[in-house]
Amino acid sequence: MEGAEELAALVAERGPAVVLTGAGMSTESGIPDFRSASGMWAEVDPFEVASIEAFRRDPLRVWRWYGPRIDGLLAARPNAGHDALAALERAGHVKAVVTQNIDLLHSRAGSERVVELHGSIRSFSCLACGRSATLDDVLEQLRVRVAPECPDCATILKPGVVMFGELLPVDAFAEAELLARETRLLVVVGSSLQVWPVAGLPAETIRTGGTLVIVNGEPTPYDADAALVVRGRAGAVLASVAERLSKGPSHRTHGTA
Secondary structure, three states, X not given: OOOHHHHHHHHHHHXXXXXXXXXXXXXXXXXXXXXXXXXXXXXXXXXXXXXXXXXXXXXXXXXXXXXXXXXXXXXXXXOHHXXXXXXXXXXXXXXXXXXXXXXXXXXXXXXXXXXXXXXXXXXXEOOOOOOEEEHHHHHHHHOOOOOOEOOOOOOEXXXXXXXXXXXXXXXXXXXXXXXXXXXXXXXXXOOOOOOOOHHHHHHHHHHOOOEEEEEOOOOOOOHHHOOEXXXXXXXXXXXXXXXXXXXXXXXXOOOOO
């Protein structure tokens, strides 16, 4: 696998790595990305179904789009890339996974330190009274209605994801920034690095002397700054890296993040 040998060597030398993942991480699990020609936003205006303004204006319309999406996310399974990152974490080669994805696939694959920058489908909240609900609670309601309701005040629940027009979770982003600043190696997988403020994380690594690696099918704004750019599918690349590193000694003591 082209690039996998070089990436494995960098992880062994400068790890444990922090890994930043985007939508391209999960496309091999059958979850479409957002901005490609066949992505989700090619068929629907995100500001009509995935913005906080749209939710406040017409939550039923948002849920008519979001309900089937939740079904699709739950039907997906972790792919070889998710499994590889979990194995690399267990071996001490990965410190944390910072993800823009809401699909829970990193956790389902076994990764333990996962920083979810855009929230997840794990929980849902009531904007009226503050009550929260679990995924199981919401799935039970979706069997009989289009949109789940707050058990306390009957207001339609909001998915626990960051919608357009909302800020990122403060604690999660602060943790991601610290990881990016302190790591000696940041590996970006499946992200276009076009969505801010997440797109600024690689600059934090570079500014503090860390090494940047990009694994992505398309060019990114940071390609010229990266020590290594791998054009390939995340699953194949990461599985190859994990296999190569499993044949050598673990490097748990390298790095500070």
